[in-house]
Amino acid sequence: MSQPTGSASLGHAQQQPAPPPPDLVEVTLTINGSPKTLHVAPWTSLLDALRLQLDLTGTKKGCDHGQCGACTVLVDGRRINSCLTLAVMQEGRAVTTIEGLARGDALHPMQEAFVEHDAFQCGYCTPGQICSAVGMLEEGRATTDDDIRELMSGNLCRCGAYPNIVAAIRQVMDAQATDAKGTDAKATNKAGGPS
Amino acid sequence: MRAFSYDRPDGVDAALRAVAGQAESGSPGSAQPPVKFVAGGTNLLDLMKADVMRPDRLVDISRLGLDGIEETDGGGLRLGALARNADTAYDERVSTRYPMLSKAILAGASAQLRNMATNGGNLLQRTRCYYFYDTGTPCNKREPGTGCGAIGGVNRIHAILGASDQCIAVHPSDMCVALAALEAEVRVTGPRGERVIPFAEFHRLPGDTPQIDSTLAADELITAIDLPPQGFAAHSTYLKVRDRASYAFALVSVAAALELEGANGATIRSARLALGGVAHKPWRDREVEAELAGKPASLETFRDAARLLLREAKGRSHNAFKIGLAERAIVRALAEAAGVEHP
Numbered sequence A: 001m002s003q004p005t006g007s008a009s010l011g012h013a014q015q016q017p018a019p020p021p022p023d024l025v026e027v028t029l030t031i032n033g034s035p036k037t038l039h040v041a042p043w044t045s046l047l048d049a050l051r052l053q054l055d056l057t058g059t060k061k062g063c064d065h066g067q068c069g070a071c072t073v074l075v076d077g078r079r080i081n082s083c084l085t086l087a088v089m090q091e092g093r094a095v096t097t098i099e100g101l102a103r104g105d106a107l108h109p110m111q112e113a114f115v116e117h118d119a120f121q122c123g124y125c126t127p128g129q130i131c132s133a134v135g136m137l138e139e140g141r142a143t144t145d146d147d148i149r150e151l152m153s154g155n156l157c158r159c160g161a162y163p164n165i166v167a168a169i170r171q172v173m174d175a176q177a178t179d180a181k182g183t184d185a186k187a188t189n190k191a192g193g194p195s
Numbered sequence B: 001m002r003a004f005s006y007d008r009p010d011g012v013d014a015a016l017r018a019v020a021g022q023a024e025s026g027s028p029g030s031a032q033p034p035v036k037f038v039a040g041g042t043n044l045l046d047l048m049k050a051d052v053m054r055p056d057r058l059v060d061i062s063r064l065g066l067d068g069i070e071e072t073d074g075g076g077l078r079l080g081a082l083a084r085n086a087d088t089a090y091d092e093r094v095s096t097r098y099p100m101l102s103k104a105i106l107a108g109a110s111a112q113l114r115n116m117a118t119n120g121g122n123l124l125q126r127t128r129c130y131y132f133y134d135t136g137t138p139c140n141k142r143e144p145g146t147g148c149g150a151i152g153g154v155n156r157i158h159a160i161l162g163a164s165d166q167c168i169a170v171h172p173s174d175m176c177v178a179l180a181a182l183e184a185e186v187r188v189t190g191p192r193g194e195r196v197i198p199f200a201e202f203h204r205l206p207g208d209t210p211q212i213d214s215t216l217a218a219d220e221l222i223t224a225i226d227l228p229p230q231g232f233a234a235h236s237t238y239l240k241v242r243d244r245a246s247y248a249f250a251l252v253s254v255a256a257a258l259e260l261e262g263a264n265g266a267t268i269r270s271a272r273l274a275l276g277g278v279a280h281k282p283w284r285d286r287e288v289e290a291e292l293a294g295k296p297a298s299l300e301t302f303r304d305a306a307r308l309l310l311r312e313a314k315g316r317s318h319n320a321f322k323i324g325l326a327e328r329a330i331v332r333a334l335a336e337a338a339g340v341e342h343p
């Protein structure tokens, strides 16, 4: 979708002339903690900007229509589908992708839990699952396994790794709850990518 | 996606100037106005990728500051048009005073989408009719005058009430079904000044002009949605029936709200009932609501109401099942709202 389609379709029977090269728009985003200035065509989705311009291919394109969750990233700490927003619409915001969750060589607790619980098979949905799970814990609305299933329903897994995904998230959620009881400070500093 | 230019005006006036002069083309959701507002983008960008919507210019209204939720003088709540669906549903005033609305919003889409989707955009989302999305097929809503692919085609998700021989599409929103039952009002501003549209008059039936979804003009901006003080918090619910347990559009949904009186709340004082997934707009039937008033809150009353509401329902080759489904969903929703045991 990063190319304009001049193709004929019903109601637009005439072949359009090749579109002129697009006017690029300047966008500044904080990507995984570092400011980046990009020049993008207005119709570039955030997903395509991440994958094609910034070479951050951890974020996946599954459907490109908001239906699968593979493209989930965190924008200012909130999970969204990067395929259904334009890069220009996110001007000035902080984007955290799967590449930005680990601290150096130390995996994010959610990444560790996914490995520990074997919460994937092919792995294609996994970056989206992990970013979504991190966003969900930040929202703080889930308490039961059924809550996890409902609030993670925007992330499909064709391999059907759901039981292990729920178990992995559960583990991180419980660990955070225990942490929060110990030190109040930690509760506000939970998962959410490098700040 | 086709090429377009992008703008982020810094105020409501500038946003209105950007769409000025295109009132003739109908509602923002209709035909092909050359300039479109974009809010969350979750419906418009999807339709642009499918080449169903083809604006030349997008005007980003998401940072206009219309995203608050405030008390109104009359004791109701004003929901900013640009407030996100998730922030609206989880707002404590909404979830305690209008639980049916929170429930309806949270029954829609996914957590990620609700974080992006705005209240104004939710109202103006377009149908999920398969033919509407498929530019290789005829569709009167997408290309007026080309015919309707769904009539005589695959119409499992289509309307059983209020359809026309031009279009049998349904409005897909969950939030709007609750807003219809609550008698919300849509606040709008435009070159002809401000106006307030009662929710029942916001969406329209397809008739001969299915390309027009709503009574909003293409040069108007929704600024807020007002909720009246009566939220039916004690006796209301939203029931959504769909093909999977989550992240699917409604086949049928019901917003049911009751005021009960008498010993143990055994009698219905007033009722509101709105259906989703069955028509081109959230379906409300005041005759049925009036019929419920004064009746005992019993399964028998609810069954009578359901049959009355569906008296003119019309099934097609694949969606006739919705009539029985709607009947049972109405009974269950009313029973849940009333706290009456149901099978």
Ligand SMILES: Cc1cc2nc3c(=O)[nH]c(=O)nc-3n(C[C@H](O)[C@H](O)[C@H](O)COP(=O)(O)OP(=O)(O)OC[C@H]3O[C@@H](n4cnc5c(N)ncnc54)[C@H](O)[C@@H]3O)c2cc1C
Pocket (backbone or CB within 6 Å): A065, A066, A067, B028, B029, B036, B037, B038, B039, B040, B041, B042, B043, B044, B045, B046, B061, B081, B082, B085, B107, B108, B109, B110, B113, B116, B117, B118, B119, B120, B121, B122, B123, B124, B125, B172, B173, B174, B175, B220, B221, B222, B223, B247, B248, B249, B250
């Ligand atoms: C996979 C998927 C599943 C979904 N499932 C559901 C579901 O189960 N239930 C449900 O209810 N919804 C569902 N949705 C739809 C979702 O709720 C809508 O896409 C969303 O509410 C639209 O809001 P937005 O802010 O993103 O709108 P946009 O896409 O930005 O805009 C939609 C339209 O509204 C216009 N507009 C927006 N704001 C204003 C304003 N203030 N004034 C005037 N015009 C305006 C735009 O010009 C455009 O025409 C689903 C969407 C997807 C992609």
Ligand code: SF4
Pocket (backbone or CB within 6 Å): B127, B129, B130, B131, B132, B138, B139, B140, B141, B142, B147, B148, B149, B150, B151, B166, B167, B168, B169, B210
């Ligand atoms: S039902 Fe309406 S939207 Fe669907 S194909 Fe027919 S005209 Fe188009």
Ligand code: FES
Pocket (backbone or CB within 6 Å): A060, A061, A062, A063, A064, A065, A066, A067, A068, A069, A070, A071, A072, A081, A082, A083, A084
């Ligand atoms: S690629 Fe964005 S939801 Fe599927």
Ligand code: FES
Pocket (backbone or CB within 6 Å): A119, A120, A121, A122, A123, A124, A125, A126, A156, A157, A158, A159, A160, A161
């Ligand atoms: S692990 Fe293969 S899609 Fe989820």
